[in-house]
Amino acid sequence: MSMKEVLKLVGLGALAVTLGVECLDWLARRLWPGRGSHGPLNEVLFFPSPPACVEHLFTPARTLPCSCSLPHGVETSFGKMLGHVLSAKVSLDLCVFSFSHVELCRAVLLLHSRGIAVRVLTDADYMLITGSQIGALRRAGICVRHDVSNAVHMHHKFALVDRRKLITGSLNWTLTAVQSNKENVMVTEEPDLVPPYQKEFESLWEASDPGKRHPHSFSQSDFSGHAA
Numbered sequence: 001m002s003m004k005e006v007l008k009l010v011g012l013g014a015l016a017v018t019l020g021v022e023c024l025d026w027l028a029r030r031l032w033p034g035r036g037s038h039g040p041l042n043e044v045l046f047f048p049s050p051p052a053c054v055e056h057l058f059t060p061a062r063t064l065p066c067s068c069s070l071p072h073g074v075e076t077s078f079g080k081m082l083g084h085v086l087s088a089k090v091s092l093d094l095c096v097f098s099f100s101h102v103e104l105c106r107a108v109l110l111l112h113s114r115g116i117a118v119r120v121l122t123d124a125d126y127m128l129i130t131g132s133q134i135g136a137l138r139r140a141g142i143c144v145r146h147d148v149s150n151a152v153h154m155h156h157k158f159a160l161v162d163r164r165k166l167i168t169g170s171l172n173w174t175l176t177a178v179q180s181n182k183e184n185v186m187v188t189e190e191p192d193l194v195p196p197y198q199k200e201f202e203s204l205w206e207a208s209d210p211g212k213r214h215p216h217s218f219s220q221s222d223f224s225g226h227a228a
């Protein structure tokens, strides 16, 4: 075999390997949409997030331009986070200390109306503060539970989308946190990180089951909406 033929074979071999890797990458992205070409989804978001219109995330099929006064076509941390919440197809498990953000409430109500299984775990004290959206969630028939202890807070801020995507960080689901505070949120589909959070959610959910509570430990907050 001449040197020219050897070089030709080596070139063809390299081309075949490159095409094979590309095909495997394409296949992986089709099978696991959350995975980028470098592994599972991992995204870090920092707040405050500037005010911007998010209507397109709620009504993607809308053809008329939105007429609200907020800036349009701006990609913000909040828009990205909201997009991840709205990406739920099967379930949303939310564990959040304070929940008063109206757009996030709208997103959770929308998921519930689509038949997505929504569970919300929150803090017994903060669910009663002015502006809390917990009552609206309960009135819509969403399963809400709160912690039992009055001595400590249910201080988590994480959400699990379809038991596969974790949204976690310092951010409470409030307008102040989104638009004013310095906060961080991590969105990940890392297989080593998501299951422990799901396990913790299930554990807290069971521990907050009002059916398993002593009758005298019920608080007024249990009757402020549809108890779950």
Ligand SMILES: [Zn+2]
Residues within 6 Å of the ligand: 053, 054, 055, 066, 067, 068, 069, 070, 072
């Ligand atoms: Zn708008």
